[in-house]
Amino acid sequence: MEQVLSDIKVLDLTHYVAGPYCTRLLADYGAEVIKIEKPGEGDGARRMGPFLKDDPHPEKSGLFLHLNTNKKGVTLNLKTQAGVGIFKELVKDADIVVENFEPRVMSSLGLDYETLEKINPRLVMTSISNFGQTGPYRDYKATELTIFAMGTLMITEGEPDREPLKFPGYKAQYLAGTYGAAVTMGALFGSKFAGIGQHVDISILECMLRSGEGSGRLIGYAFGQDEGKRVGHRREGAYLSGVYPCKDGYVSLLSGGLPYWPRVVAWMGMPELLNDPRFADPKLRPLHHGDFDAIFIPWLMEQTVKEAFQSGQKHGIIIVPDYTIDQAVKDPQLNARGFFTEIEHPVVGKITHPGLPFTLPAVLAQPQRPAPLLGQHNQEVLVGRLGYTVDDLTRLRRQGAI
Amino acid sequence: MEHKRRREVVATGLPLEGIRVLDHGIILAGTGATTMLADMGAEVIRVESINVLPPFGTRGMTARPPKGVRTPGYVDNEPGDRPWDRCTSLHSLQRNKYGITLNLKDPRGQAIYKRIAMISDAVVDNYAPGTMDRMGIGYSALKEVNPGIIMVSASALGAEGPYKGYGGVGASVDAISGMMALRGYPGDDMLIRSTHVWPDNIAISTIPFALLVALYHRKKTGEGQFIDFSQSEAFLPHMGESIMDYTMNKRVPQAMGNRDSAMAPHGCYRCQGDDRWVTIAVSSDEQWQALCHAMGDPVWAKEENFNNSLSRWENQDELNKLIEEWTISRDAFEVMHLLQGVGIAAGPVARASEMYGDPHLKERGFFVEITHREAGTHLYPGWCFQFSKTPATVRIPPNCLGEHNEYILGEILGMSKEEIAPLEEDKVIGDAFLPEIR
Numbered sequence: 001m002e003q004v005l006s007d008i009k010v011l012d013l014t015h016y017v018a019g020p021y022c023t024r025l026l027a028d029y030g031a032e033v034i035k036i037e038k039p040g041e042g043d044g045a046r047r048m049g050p051f052l053k054d055d056p057h058p059e060k061s062g063l064f065l066h067l068n069t070n071k072k073g074v075t076l077n078l079k080t081q082a083g084v085g086i087f088k089e090l091v092k093d094a095d096i097v098v099e100n101f102e103p104r105v106m107s108s109l110g111l112d113y114e115t116l117e118k119i120n121p122r123l124v125m126t127s128i129s130n131f132g133q134t135g136p137y138r139d140y141k142a143t144e145l146t147i148f149a150m151g152t153l154m155i156t157e158g159e160p161d162r163e164p165l166k167f168p169g170y171k172a173q174y175l176a177g178t179y180g181a182a183v184t185m186g187a188l189f190g191s192k193f194a195g196i197g198q199h200v201d202i203s204i205l206e207c208m209l210r211s212g213e214g215s216g217r218l219i220g221y222a223f224g225q226d227e228g229k230r231v232g233h234r235r236e237g238a239y240l241s242g243v244y245p246c247k248d249g250y251v252s253l254l255s256g257g258l259p260y261w262p263r264v265v266a267w268m269g270m271p272e273l274l275n276d277p278r279f280a281d282p283k284l285r286p287l288h289h290g291d292f293d294a295i296f297i298p299w300l301m302e303q304t305v306k307e308a309f310q311s312g313q314k315h316g317i318i319i320v321p322d323y324t325i326d327q328a329v330k331d332p333q334l335n336a337r338g339f340f341t342e343i344e345h346p347v348v349g350k351i352t353h354p355g356l357p358f359t360l361p362a363v364l365a366q367p368q369r370p371a372p373l374l375g376q377h378n379q380e381v382l383v384g385r386l387g388y389t390v391d392d393l394t395r396l397r398r399q400g401a402i
Numbered sequence: 403m404e405h406k407r408r409r410e411v412v413a414t415g416l417p418l419e420g421i422r423v424l425d426h427g428i429i430l431a432g433t434g435a436t437t438m439l440a441d442m443g444a445e446v447i448r449v450e451s452i453n454v455l456p457p458f459g460t461r462g463m464t465a466r467p468p469k470g471v472r473t474p475g476y477v478d479n480e481p482g483d484r485p486w487d488r489c490t491s492l493h494s495l496q497r498n499k500y501g502i503t504l505n506l507k508d509p510r511g512q513a514i515y516k517r518i519a520m521i522s523d524a525v526v527d528n529y530a531p532g533t534m535d536r537m538g539i540g541y542s543a544l545k546e547v548n549p550g551i552i553m554v555s556a557s558a559l560g561a562e563g564p565y566k567g568y569g570g571v572g573a574s575v576d577a578i579s580g581m582m583a584l585r586g587y588p589g590d591d592m593l594i595r596s597t598h599v600w601p602d603n604i605a606i607s608t609i610p611f612a613l614l615v616a617l618y619h620r621k622k623t624g625e626g627q628f629i630d631f632s633q634s635e636a637f638l639p640h641m642g643e644s645i646m647d648y649t650m651n652k653r654v655p656q657a658m659g660n661r662d663s664a665m666a667p668h669g670c671y672r673c674q675g676d677d678r679w680v681t682i683a684v685s686s687d688e689q690w691q692a693l694c695h696a697m698g699d700p701v702w703a704k705e706e707n708f709n710n711s712l713s714r715w716e717n718q719d720e721l722n723k724l725i726e727e728w729t730i731s732r733d734a735f736e737v738m739h740l741l742q743g744v745g746i747a748a749g750p751v752a753r754a755s756e757m758y759g760d761p762h763l764k765e766r767g768f769f770v771e772i773t774h775r776e777a778g779t780h781l782y783p784g785w786c787f788q789f790s791k792t793p794a795t796v797r798i799p800p801n802c803l804g805e806h807n808e809y810i811l812g813e814i815l816g817m818s819k820e821e822i823a824p825l826e827e828d829k830v831i832g833d834a835f836l837p838e839i840r
Contacts (some may be wrong), residue, residue, distance in 0.1 A: 004619040005558040010794060021639075023468035029615050048654075050647035062646030066639070088511040113790065130787075131710055137762040140742045145660060146749035154751050155677075156597040158587070163670040164679060164751050166660050168584035171600065174640040175511065178607040183787040186442035188419030190792065192620075200791035210786035211603040216494040222780045223477045223490055233592045243582075243593045251595055252577035313568045320559075320574040322593060323701040325648045325655060328580040328638070333565040337414060339635050350648040357636040358612045362627035363619060385492075 003030025004363055008188070010096045011087070012036060012071065015043040017144075017170045018128045018204055019100030020067040021177025022184065026358050027070035028368075034381060035068060039075040042374045043068070043122065052348050054065070058374065059159060059347040065371045066353060069343060072250065073372025074381050075402050078109050082401035087111065089386055091119050095191065096184060100128040103138050109141035113199040122197040125186040127131075127350055128180050132203035142204075146170045151208025152217050159232035174202040239292055240264055243322060249305040251324040253312070258282060260317070268299055345370035378402060416443025416792045421617065423521040424449055425499060430599060431556050431572065431633065432528035433495050434606030439613065440498035441785060441794045447518065447810060448499045448801055449505060451830040455839050461486040467836040477777045486835060487776035487802040493607075497772070497782075500799030502810045505830045508535045514830075515539055516547045518817055522614050523620075524552040528605070530569055531561035531630075541628040551625040552616045554609055558601075560632030572599035575633045581643060586657035596755070601637040610634040622684045629669070666715040667693070670751060671726045673734040679751040680734040682725065682741065689710065690745040697728045774799045804833035 012023040020035075020043070027033040037043050045067060046058035053060075077083040088111075091097065097116065099106060106112050106127070113125045127133055130142035148154055148166045158165035180202050190196040208214050221227065222354070229267040235242035238256030255264060258280075265274045273279060273295070278288040300308060305321045312319035323331065334340065341355040359365060382388045382402070396402045406562070413419055421444040427433035433448075440446040450456065455465050459475070467473045467481040477488045486492070504511040519525065525544065527534050532764045534540040534555065539819070541553045553560065558570025576582050576596055585594050594730045612629055620626055638645065644655045659680070662668040668683045675744070684690050690711075694703040702708075702724050707717040714721055730739055734750035741748035750756070757763060759783065770784040777800075783793050 004615050004622075025611060030598050050651060050653070052650045054651070062650050066642035066646050108694070119582070124645060129732075131762060135762040137742075137764045140749075141745060141747040142749065143662070143665070143668070143685070143747045145670075145681045145683050146747045149670070149681040149751040150680075150749045150757070152752050152757055153598055155679075155753055156741065157585075157592065162587065163672070165585065165587070165594075165598065165659065165672075166681075167596075168581065168655075168658065169641060169644060171640060175603055175607060178611070178640075179786055182438060182607050182614070183442070185611055185618070186417045186439075187789060188417075189614065189618075194417070194419075196417070196791055198792065201788040202786065203766070206763075206766070206786040207607075209763075209768070209783055211600075212434055212495060212606060213598045213600075213603075215783045215789065216490060216753040218783045219494040219780070220490050221758060222782070223493070223777075224479055225474050226488070227753055227755065228597060231595075232599060233594050236500070243577075252574065252595070254573055256533055258696040282458055316569065318569045318571060318574060320570060320578045322577045322582055323580045324583040325580040325641070325644050326652075327711075328450050328578065329645060329648055331578065333559055333563045334634065334638075336563045337560055337632065337635070339632075339638070348650070351646070355635075356530040356640045357639055358629055358631050359609050360616060360619065360627060360629065362616075362623075362625045381570060386653050 003366055004360065005029045005312040008032065008096065009094045010034065010098060010327065011090055011094045011102070013097065013099040014128070016019060016045050017063075017067065018176040019098055021174050022126065022128065022180030023071065023098050024069060024355070025178065025181035026065055026184070029116055029203050029360070030366070031096075033071040034377070035071045035073045036087070037073060037374060039077050039375070039397070039400065042075070042103035046374075048081045052351075057347070059345075064208045065345065065348065065351070068371035069353060070369050072377040072381065073375060074338070074378050075375040076402050078111070078400070080401040082396055082399060084110060086118035086386065088119055088381065090381075091123065093124060094120065095188060097125045098128070098180070098184065099126075103127070103133045103178060104130050106368065108323050117197060120197070122191045122195055124184060124191050124197055125189070126180055126184045126200040126202065128176055128202045128204065130204050132206065144172055147208060149202050150205055151211070152214050153208065153211070153231070156228040156230050158230050160230045172204055172208050176202060179207050205248065235289070235293075239289055240296070240317070244297065244300055246303055246308050247301055251300075251305055251308055251312075252320050254318040260283065262314045267312055267317055268296070270295070294354055299354065341368050343368050343370050371402050375402070414443040414445075416794065417789070418443040421445065421524070422526040423613070424519065424522050426525065426527035426529065426534065428456050428460045428528055429491075429572070430495065430602035431605035431609065432526050432541065433460065434602070435609035435613075436499065436526050437495050438606065438610045442610075442791070446499040447522075447806075448496070448501045449515070450501065450503050452503050452804065452829060452835050453505050453507070455495055455835060459489075459491050461492065462489040465839045471819060482776065484802070484834065493774070493777060495799050496800045498798050499801050500798065500806040500810055501804060502807050503804035503831050503833070505608050506539065508828070508830045509687050510825060510828075511830045512538055514811065514815065516544070518810070519544050519551065520547045521814075522548065522551065523617060524554070526554045526556075526609060526613065528556040531555065531557050531566070533643050545626070548626075550620055550624060550820070552613060552620060552626045552629075554613050554616070554629045554631050555611060556605055556631040556633060557608050560635065561630045565816070570604070572602035572633065575601035579634060579638055580644070581641060584644065584655060584657055586716065587659045588657060588661055590657065601633050604637045604640060605633050645675070661718065664715065665723055666711070666718040667721050669722050669728040670717070671722065673737060673750075675731055675734075678734045679730055680737045681749055681751060682737075683747040685747070689746050690714065691775060693741065693746055696740055696744055696746075697725070700724070700728070770796055772796055772799050776802060802833065803835070804831060807831045807833070
């Protein structure tokens with residue numbers, strides 16, 4: 001069925017996280033994304049957990065399943081002439097090629113942008129790499145930890161007297177994948193509506209530096225500001241702001257400062273505090289944070305997280321529960337809005353997945369399609385589309401090309 | 403009198419040339435997202451008002467902090483005569499936009515806005531849900547003047563649903579997504595807040611994608627739409643594998659700190675100097691051998707505890723202490739270059755000051771010099787993407803308040819000077835916050 005990007009063809013050479021998330025976003029809104037994997041091993045993410053029931057099977061990786069939902073899967077060995085030949089045939093009709101290899105790889109395969117542009121002048125080729133396609137660090141190695149550390153955000157994360165902390169998971173890579181999708185769509189507009197293809201060079205490090213905080217820190221430094229420090233779990237600054245305990249869990253409050261004070265007082269049902277000079281006088285207020293906590297925390301601990309969340313929000317307080325993942329999955333708002341989706345996969349069966357980042361009301365939503373098995377769509381693409389015969393496929397497989 | 407209405411937009415030679423977007427962004431999400439569209443060539447008109455200080459410090463926490471008093475958040479920590487044009491929050495993310503001011507409580511301001519909306523393609527806001535409606539310029543109002551308009555309205559939790567009417571900010575998403583619960587040192591129960599509003603960056607990068615997908619749809623069908631953009635929904639896929647561990651295995655992941663599920667050594671090591679650190683990640687036996695050799699083949703490296711990848715992972719706490727005995731007397735950047743030279747992923751925990759001098763970023767052209775009429779000349783962070791054929795440039799420096807009132811009203815809407823002057827007198831438009839604004 002027709003989706004917004006149904007007429008867009010993407011050749012997806014990506015692996016691990018950043019590239020696949022970029023192409024997943026395009027697939028989510030209907031683009032035909034043909035994921036091209038190395039025969040035999042496939043995408044390295046297939047070997048990364050978490051696995052269903054901890055069985056490290058290449059079709060059971062939760063990371064892979066999540067990142068490659070909605071894509072078709074083909075195997076091609078790009079180190080063979082036949083494999084490269086098939087890829088180049090596919091490029092003729094493609095709108096977009098996305099890759100996130102180390103920068104020397106595509107040219108070593110004879111598939112650099114200059115070559116592909118000659119086959120298809122309107123092609124948009126997006127290359128996502130750690131440090132970019134150029135520069136002295138171009139061939140440096142990096143994991144999520146390396147890039148996150150260099151992105152200037154990590155130095156203020158964690159406890160003051162301990163090592164700085166990276167964010168959980170693969171946040172820099174997911175961010176780069178998201179920027180990748182936005183910028184690829186931008187470049188696609190140039191290709192579709194002005195006939196101009198181009199090579200898009202995205203550096204994961206630069207995505208970190210161009211984040212709100214990254215750029216805020218860089219400009220802050222240029223403007224002569226002090227660099228921040230780690231504060232850890234301490235509640236600092238304006239109250240109410242920070243993590244607070246309830247009877248059965250924690251909440252995050254973000255209603256700090258005098259402007260919120262009347263609402264806080266109303267929420268607590270303690271009108272006598274409104275003009276209490278310890279809290280109402282802007283000069284005294286910062287000195288009495290402890291006094292405030294001594295009143296507020298016992299009051300809050302009488303309530304469950306759910307009760308505090310609802311009553312706080314009713315009083316115009318910016319309060320949210322501090323969920324663990326199992327709680328997030330059960331959140332009423334996300335579920336009422338249909339965010340989670342069940343996808344049936346030939347090997348892992350029916351599993352609940354996180355869904356789309358946004359919905360388009362003007363376009364009918366489509367059921368999500370499971371991530372491809374390795375080489376699942378070889379026949380559909382190579383026979384159905386390119387006109388190879390089934391015998392050709394058998395021969396190509398024996399020759400190691402697919 | 404029939405006013406001239408210019409539908410054509412300024413040619414930028416960039417892929418999003420010809421697209422006009424109205425920007426009502428505040429703080430990070432909306433403002434950063436529209437800058438991305440502007441960087442790719444769209445004509446972005448930022449709509450503000452001299453009657454209202456935007457919330458959360460978008461143009462400063464107060465309108466007029468006193469001159470001559472050291473105030474962080476401004477150029478050289480000095481508010482100056484026009485603090486709202488000199489604040490870090492303006493300069494960090496905004497550029498390539500036209501800036502106008504309109505008093506939307508005045509019917510003339512409303513009328514002008516709707517005339518611009520009539521010839522625009524899209525509107526972006528990240529106010530609390532319902533705010534644009536209360537200002538008279540919500541989707542139902544704009545659809546009447548421009549049926550094909552696309553509106554992306556972003557909020558922390560989404561506008562519709564059981565939490566309708568609830569307030570949230572980017573940091574709320576950190577908590578309600580389960581990300582905060584995953585943050586921390588291994589084995590440590592303490593909930594640690596982030597010093598960042600990371601989910602806002604996901605909004606900055608996802609909103610342009612959403613807008614362009616909606617615009618692509620409109621190009622094919624003529625249909626506009628309203629996107630109720632939930633920052634929580636945009637962010638949760640970035641935690642996909644953690645969510646899958648729960649939905650597949652009913653297991654709630656624990657905080658891992660700087661550890662990896664397979665690689666060791668993989669961590670953060672103290673270096674020479676005050677609070678200086680380097681990160682090192684070893685992912686193969688070859689890299690381990692190279693690391694040992696770089697450290698001068700210490701005797702402890704040959705211990706049974708460390709002689710294969712599994713035992714290194716199991717004994718990583720001890721391993722990390724021993725590696726730190728080597729890094730502690732070395733400069734973090736030196737360790738990076740030394741280890742990268744033998745194929746190991748090493749990188750310092752960098753500060754902004756260090757990245758300004760970084761030779762790689764310099765050669766990449768990451769920093770760009772901008773001269774700004776209120777802030778002076780500085781090197782600004784540039785772009786996280788490079789287009790080979792149509793490179794991004796700084797066409798318009800970070801916009802001063804109301805800087806382009808005359809241009810937009812005069813050139814784009816075809817209003818005469820005689821029509822614009824009373825608007826200034828009546829404070830419908832202007833370039834300074836009204837004196838009573840605190």
